[in-house]
Amino acid sequence: xxxxxxxxxxxxxxxxxxxxxxxxxxxxxxxxxxxxxxxxxxxxxxxxxxxxxxxxxxxxxxxxxxxxxxxxxxxxxxxxxxxxxxxxxxxxxxxxxxxxxxxxxxxxxxxxxxxxxxxxxxxxxxxxxxxxxxxxxxxxxxxxxxxxxxxxxxxxxxxxxxxxxxxxxxxxxxxxxxxxxxxxxxxxxxxxxxxxxxxxxxxxxxxxxxxxxxxxxxxxxxxxxxxxxxxxxxxxxxxxxxxxxxxxxxxxxxxxxxxxxxxxxxxxxxxxxxxxxxxxxxxxxxxxxxxxxxxxxxxxxxxxxxxxxxxxxxxxxxxxxxxxxxxxxxxxxxxxxxxxxxxxxxxxxxxxxxxxxxxxxxxxxxxxxxxxxxxxxxxxxxxxxxxxxxxxxxxxxxxxxxxxxxxxxxxxxxxxxxxxxxxxxxxxxxxxxxxxxxxxxxxxxxxxxxxxxxxxxxxxxxxxxxxxxxxxxxxxxxxxxxxxxxxxxxxxxxxxxxxxxxxxxxxxxxxxxxxxxxxxxxxxxxxxxxxxxxxxxxxxxxxxxxxxxxxxxxxxxxxxxxxxxxxxxxxxxxxxxxxxxxxxxxxxxxxxxxxxxxxxxxxxxxxxxxxxxxxxxx
Numbered sequence: 196x197x198x199x200x201x202x203x204x205x206x207x208x209x210x211x212x213x214x215x216x217x218x219x220x221x222x223x224x225x226x227x228x229x230x231x232x233x234x235x236x237x238x239x240x241x242x243x244x245x246x247x248x249x250x251x252x253x254x255x256x257x258x259x260x261x262x263x264x265x266x267x268x269x270x271x272x273x274x275x276x277x278x279x280x281x282x283x284x285x286x287x288x289x290x291x292x293x294x295x296x297x298x299x300x301x302x303x304x305x306x307x308x309x310x311x312x313x314x315x316x317x318x319x320x321x322x323x324x325x326x327x328x329x330x331x332x333x334x335x336x337x338x339x340x341x342x343x344x345x346x347x348x349x350x351x352x353x354x355x356x357x358x359x360x361x362x363x364x365x366x367x368x369x370x371x372x373x374x375x376x377x378x379x380x381x382x383x384x385x386x387x388x389x390x391x392x393x394x395x396x397x398x399x400x401x402x403x404x405x406x407x408x409x410x411x412x413x414x415x416x417x418x419x420x421x422x423x424x425x426x427x428x429x430x431x432x433x434x435x436x437x438x439x440x441x442x443x444x445x446x447x448x449x450x451x452x453x454x455x456x457x458x459x460x461x462x463x464x465x466x467x468x469x470x471x472x473x474x475x476x477x478x479x480x481x482x483x484x485x486x487x488x489x490x491x492x493x494x495x496x497x498x499x500x501x502x503x504x505x506x507x508x509x510x511x512x513x514x515x516x517x518x519x520x521x522x523x524x525x526x527x528x529x530x531x532x533x534x535x536x537x538x539x540x541x542x543x544x545x546x547x548x549x550x551x552x553x554x555x556x557x558x559x560x561x562x563x564x565x566x567x568x569x570x571x572x573x574x575x576x577x578x579x580x581x582x583x584x585x586x587x588x589x590x591x592x593x594x595x596x597x598x599x600x601x602x603x604x605x606x607x608x609x610x611x612x613x614x615x616x617x618x619x620x621x622x623x624x625x626x627x628x629x630x631x632x633x634x635x636x637x638x639x640x641x642x643x644x645x646x647x648x649x650x651x652x653x654x655x656x657x658x659x660x661x662x663x664x665x666x667x668x669x670x671x672x673x674x675x676x677x678x679x680x681x682x683x684x685x686x687x688x689x690x691x692x693x694x695x696x697x698x699x700x701x702x703x704x705x706x707x708x709x710x711x712x713x714x715x716x717x718x719x720x721x722x723x724x725x726x727x728x729x730x731x732x733x734x735x736x737x738x739x740x741x742x743x744x745x746x747x748x749x750x751x752x753x754x755x756x757x758x759x760x761x762x763x764x765x766x767x768x769x770x771x772x773x774x775x776x777x778x779x780x781x782x783x784x785x786x787x788x789x790x791x792x793x794x795x796x797x798x799x800x801x802x803x804x805x806x807x808x809x810x811x812x813x
Contacts, residue, residue, distance in 0.1 A: 251276045268297050280306045290366040291318050298365035312366035315397040315543050387607045388578040396525050397543045400609040407603045412582035423511045423558040431462035433509040436556045437469045440505045456486040457501035461520040465509050466492050493545035504549040511558045521566045586622035597663045607719045610726050619649040639698050657733050664710040682753045682771045684712040767793040
């Protein structure tokens with residue numbers, strides 16, 4: 196029996212059985228749980244909005260629901276209970292900007308701490324401006340408490356209390372007690388020529404740039420000079436540069452795929468002036484919505500990045516106040532600057548914000564600039580000219596994708612950059628035809644090489660061939676897997692490749708072979724080292740055949756050693772080393788699986804993270 200009420204059919208409920216009652220109780224219980232969860236969620240939302248502390252008894256539930264929490268240090272301290280080892284791992288990013296006073300509460304809550312930071316970027320501005328008197332008073336209290344609690348501590352332990360000074364970053368604090376430290380070298384933001392200044396002057400040429408430039412260098416680095424009228428604007432303002440930049444930004448709006456844009460200038464007055472021009476422009480909204488425009492100073496651009504960065508340098512021949520912004524030298528250790536505000540980090544941070552292009556808008560010739568900025572401008576001008584003389588992708592063999600990668604590495608090699616005009620690189624050079632022109636006795640094939648590198652040194656010209664050997668075409672067939680490695684690869688080259696190498700070297704052309712076995716983890720450093728070794732050998736009168744012979748002899752020695760047991764392969768670094776490098780008193784056989792070098796850097800078993808699968812039950 197049923198009846199209709201409007202569009203709703205009503206049916207009397209059947210009699211409830213025990214099974215139905217049990218089922219209904221479970222539904223009611225589940226609904227109650229949902230209501231309770233919703234109430235908790237609303238209560239926690241109110242706590243967060245009003246910036247109150249999380250209830251300690253509820254934090255375990257939150258931790259189960261959100262096993263990974265991302266928060267600022269201040270939020271972290273305000274919301275999370277101050278209890279030891281609440282988290283398995285606490286990661287502190289931008290550690291050079293975080294004082295130990297800010298980070299200590301987070302460290303207390305952690306079982307393990309990972310600190311990421313860079314001293315070549317800005318430190319914590321607030322702590323550097325902290326009151327000397329207040330800081331000294333806190334340090335005296337800290338020293339007094341430490342002396343009472345650790346009266347028997349040695350002098351070495353006592354000196355570590357200095358790291359609790361608020362002016363020290365958490366990076367300074369953690370470094371002496373860390374059990375593992377590594378520099379991250381991979382750079383993904385920009386092209387090699389754009390980041391080369393930072394790599395050379397701040398990171399010892401160690402950055403490995405992953406972004407390959409596939410467009411002309413003029414579309415990556417540009418100098419836009421302005422013929423200044425000589426009129427002096429208001430303090431630290433260059434109106435002509437500001438208007439030029441606004442005009443160029445407006446042109447970008449009409450591009451089919453408009454880039455993101457940033458403007459960086461040394462002076463806050465110029466920043467305000469350019470911001471005013473943007474506000475008054477009829478397409479002002481598009482500047483922000485379409486280009487994500489941001490106008491910054493060298494001090495406020497850290498953490499930002501844009502595809503196109505314009506630099507307004509402001510200075511003119513009549514007025515130049517850049518000495519108040521940049522140091523006279525880039526070497527921070529040898530710099531005699533007494534003003535703490537003249538930080539070399541300004542240049543490192545400010546000149547590394549671009550992703551696709553950087554444009555320097557300047558109102559006087561580059562050689563009229565002074566201080567460390569002059570060094571930076573000259574560097575980029577050299578990069579621009581050097582890149583123009585480098586081969587382009589159009590010069591490469593389309594059938595060899597690795598040639599493109601090798602060209603990318605060559606553009607970052609420090610030796611090639613330092614040689615500047617004394618080094619010439621030619622791709623797909625027809626060396627055989629060239630040698631026939633020079634020497635009528637040359638009756639060998641018309642060899643074409645991947646890259647010919649000519650170096651002028653002291654009136655002499657050295658020629659080197661750089662070749663990348665693919666595994667499929669340049670190594671012997673049928674070799675058992677694992678027999679070819681970084682130590683033995685030369686012994687397995689094809690006879691044709693060895694003959695070609697000997698022929699070219701007999702005519703005074705040295706060959707450097709690259710392959711997947713000898714490039715290592717840092718190909719740029721490997722190529723740089725090989726070039727320096729060969730050039731040193733030629734300058735010292737060493738014959739290339741002697742170098743080849745010594746390498747071949749070493750390869751044969753290792754191969755025989757593997758058979759006799761005098762050599763052993765490390766399971767981690769994949770090197771063939773003398774067995775003495777594997778001695779381990781704790782192993783049954785007396786020899787371990789890893790060499791001494793790898794074993795010393797391996798993390799202890801107890802420090803390995805343990806993972807537990809979580810199951811959600813409904």
